[in-house]
Amino acid sequence: MTDNITLTMIKPMAVKKGYIGPILAKIAEGGFRIVAMKYTKLSLEQAQKFYEVHKERPFFRDLTAFMSSGPIVAAILEKENAVQAYRDHIGATNPAEAKPGTIRALYGTDLGMNAVHGSDSIENANIEADFFFAKTERY
Ligand code: ATP
Ligand code: MG
Numbered sequence: 001m002t003d004n005i006t007l008t009m010i011k012p013m014a015v016k017k018g019y020i021g022p023i024l025a026k027i028a029e030g031g032f033r034i035v036a037m038k039y040t041k042l043s044l045e046q047a048q049k050f051y052e053v054h055k056e057r058p059f060f061r062d063l064t065a066f067m068s069s070g071p072i073v074a075a076i077l078e079k080e081n082a083v084q085a086y087r088d089h090i091g092a093t094n095p096a097e098a099k100p101g102t103i104r105a106l107y108g109t110d111l112g113m114n115a116v117h118g119s120d121s122i123e124n125a126n127i128e129a130d131f132f133f134a135k136t137e138r139y
Pocket of ligand 2: 119
C-alpha cells in the first residue's frame with residue numbers, strides 16, 4: 001500500500017467539452033506527478049464495480065450510466081498526502097459549492113457531471129489504482 005498516491009478520472013462530460021488539456025495543466029500546477037495514465041472507456045459493468053460502495057445510493061444508476069457514457073482519462077497521481085491534497089485541489093463534490101479556482105469549480109457542469117473523480121481514502125486510492133493499472137504500467 002502506497003500512502004502518497006491518489007486515483008483520478010476526468011469524467012465523460014469534461015472529456016466531451018475538451019477539458020482534458022486544461023485539467024491536466026491544473027493537475028501539474030497543483031504539484032502532482034503522473035505515475036500512470038490512460039484514455040479509456042468504462043463498460044456499465046466496470047462503472048458499477050468501480051462505484052460499488054455507492055450501490056445502495058439513489059444516484060447509483062445515473063452515476064454508473066453517466067460514467068460509462070463516453071471516454072474518460074484515468075490517472076494515478078503522486079504527491080505527499082495525495083488523497084487529501086487532491087480533494088482540496090478539485091473542490092467540493094457539487095461544482096456550485098467548490099471553491100473558486102478548483103478543478104470542479106472551473107470545469108464541472110453539475111453535481112453528477114463534476115469534471116473529475118478523486119479517491120476518498122488511502123485504502124481506496126490503492127484499490128482504484130489497481131482497478132485501472134498493472135504495476136508494470138506505473139513509472
Ligand atoms: P468522486 O467519488 O466522483 O470523486 P466525491 O467523492 O466527491 O466524488 P461521492 O460521495 O463519492 O463524491 O459521490 C460519487 C459521485 O456521485 C459524485 O462525484 C457525484 O458525481 C455523484 N453524486 C454524489 N451525490 C449525488 C447526488 N446526491 N445526486 C447525484 N449525483 C451524486
Ligand atoms: Mg467518492
